[in-house]
């Protein structure tokens with residue numbers, strides 16, 4: 001079975017959007033080969049009108065352009081690329097995978113997170129809650145029937161709670177930013193690739209070849225990613241027996257893997273299931289990145305809706 005998005009339409013303004021048929025997702029048999037290409041183009045063109053510039057007036061994810069935030073972001077990646085080694089990521093996964101740091105609800109976590117500003121983010125300096133609601137509300141408008149996608153958007157960055165002293169008190173370089181595979185060569189598609197020169201793994205012959213410790217198409221679940229909020233939130237969701245579908249877990253786990261979903265690198269590590277899931281990640285990424293703006297969502301107004309989704313897919317209190 002393959003998940004297909006039907007009749008996607010492109011629209012540029014709110015008024016037009018209201019009049020048009022909004023895309024439905026149904027389950028169908030896999031389409032014949034020649035349909036595949038059309039379908040990919042179609043998914044990219046669904047709904048949301050991505051702005052050209054971020055809140056600072058610069059193009060999105062332009063890591064070279066001079067800006068006030070650039071220096072902070074560059075310093076962030078210098079540390080991140082220097083210290084994220086295979087052994088480090090394995091140890092963090094083991095430590096935080098135990099989920100013994102505390103117990104709280106999803107909404108409590110959203111509120112707790114709100115005091116942090118992400119040092120890796122070139123496109124926004126808004127409190128995390130704004131970004132989560134902007135992403136969720138934008139995707140909800142275009143995919144009104146996929147409530148799991150709305151909730152995925154709301155919680156995709158909650159793993160950043162590792163920054164909080166009660167839940168890890170980790171430094172930014174091991175919580176936020178783009179992620180990448182460890183145990184094999186660092187692709188040039190990774191932002192600020194130059195800083196890997198200081199990473200001991202790049203001098204380890206076991207780890208510095210194209211495949212390193214992996215085999216072709218081994219599947220992303222067998223790949224150790226750099227440690228951060230993606231993997232942590234995935235472990236939290238799984239460990240608390242969420243009923244969200246596999247595509248949601250895939251989005252949570254790999255949304256910061258830009259070298260793959262934007263750069264097209266490391267595709268040889270994917271298996272067939274990953275390739276199907278990647279389509280959903282492409283859908284999600286657009287909202288995650290381009291909804292970043294100064295637009296404020298009325299939290300009190302939307303809160304009951306999201307609380308009802310949390311109740312549907314998660315226990316009232318989770319182990320973190």
Ligand SMILES: O[C@H]1[C@H](O)[C@@H](O)[C@H](O)[C@@H](O)[C@H]1O
Nearest residue numbers: 118120121176177178255256
């Ligand atoms: O700066 C951003 C931010 O930390 C996001 O939460 C993460 O998912 C992105 O990959 C990263 O580039």
Ligand SMILES: [Fe+2]
Nearest residue numbers: 156157255256
């Ligand atoms: Fe993120």
Ligand SMILES: [Fe+2]
Nearest residue numbers: 131156157288
């Ligand atoms: Fe995000």
